[in-house]
Amino acid sequence: MLYDPSLWGALGRTFLFLVTVIPIQIALGLIIALLLHKPGLSGFRLLARLSLVIPLATAPAVVGLIGRLIFNRDFGVANAVLALVGGGPIEWLGDTTNAFIAVALMDIWQWTPFCALVLLAGLTMVPTEVEEAARLETKSRWQIVRYVQMPFLLPSITVILILRTADILKMFDTVFTMTRGGPGAATELVSVYIQRVGFRVFDQGVASAQAILLLILTIVLARLYVKYVYREI
């Protein structure tokens, strides 16, 4: 099992997916959180915050189905939007690189709101007096984020890093309904790969061995979560 290149391929793809998706989600999530945290326009802020619930509530299986519709080559809305700005129709789900990007985009849609809400919770921990004092000191938005808010955001970022990693190791439904891991093995993340070996190729011994490997990764993640996130009990 350890010398099986297709397993390492799946793990490598999962890692690539992680390092592509999580930084984007944290960056976008931070922008959203800052916009939601900024005083004023409370009605629109509430509307935007409530709308973030929609991606989170959508069943991952349905997210994959929506992705398949949006990224269809012929009648998908993604290509229609590209055509507006003069881009040619892109073969999204039939091309290895583009299919990977399309799945990543759907994951970004679904999970950026989670990052935004966790970061927003961090932002609300900053004492208002401190934030106001900082506003009087400097006009630079970036300096306030970097020196005043960042210390309060670090625990949130730790939570996001660990939980998103665990979720991407788990990720099955979205990929299965959107691409089934294809074309070829281009979007076959580790859970989808093990499912194929175990339930479609029916090589149960190998699939179990691979599952144990995944279990070890999980335990490491859980230990990190306890160490850095939970200090009580």
Place this chain on the structure above:
Amino acid sequence: MAVASADSRVREAAPAKPKRLVNAWHLVGLLAIFLFAVFPFYWMVATSLKTQAEALASPPIWVFSPNLDNYYSVLFNRDVLSSLINSIIIAVSTTVLAVGLGTPAAYALARFEFKSKEDLWFWFITNRMLSPIVVALPIFIMARTLNLIDTHIVLVLVYLTFNLPIVVWICTDQFRGVPRDLDEAARLAGASRFTIFWRIALPLAMPGVAVSAIFSFIFSWNELLYALVLTRNVARTAPVAATSFMSGYDLPWGEIMATGTLIVLPVIVFALIVSKHLVQGLTMGAVK
């Protein structure tokens, strides 16, 4: 407070235009968030209300006369109705069991000190991190041996193992917030441990219990992997039904999206109810 009012006075004194400009950007940003979050959902609902020809039109049609034919057809011709009923049976039973078994466990974790408490706690976290695929094979083999494939009960049992930790996490936190003095007072009045739990602690922890119940329901309602592996026809759940249209060349997009909408809508309602606690549930109480 003095600082804040001084600041606002300065802002009032400054020309009004820059402030309005800042507000305009803020507004644009908030509307962009709204569009980003809602658009794919809107597109799904819109497609579910189109005819097949409209759904396959290229470039996509934005203005059309909505009709409910797809819903009629999936509910009564495609047997999505029975899979929705299966999903309701499974999600409700799981939720009731998870809350029934999870709240006493949470109470014990919040109130008592006992051996290996930390290990138990750790096990609950591992459960949140665990990839379902890791235990899918053993569970499949056990279910086959016990002749439980394609039954409601096997999915209820599997989802229970994933939902119990969520209930325990959220409720332990709630029970910790219930003052111990109340327990002591009731004990002096002669109440048993169970009475204290049932009559005093549980009612006071109701908000947390409700939130964890909704999370448990949403998880069981949305789950695809186990439903796919463990059911065939009789106990098929709605997400499996939605993916079953995906075979063949000419996909019925309107019907697929109608099924998707039927799956997602109730969850959105529930999620809006707990929107304040969404993050708490997703991070097992680490972030409130």
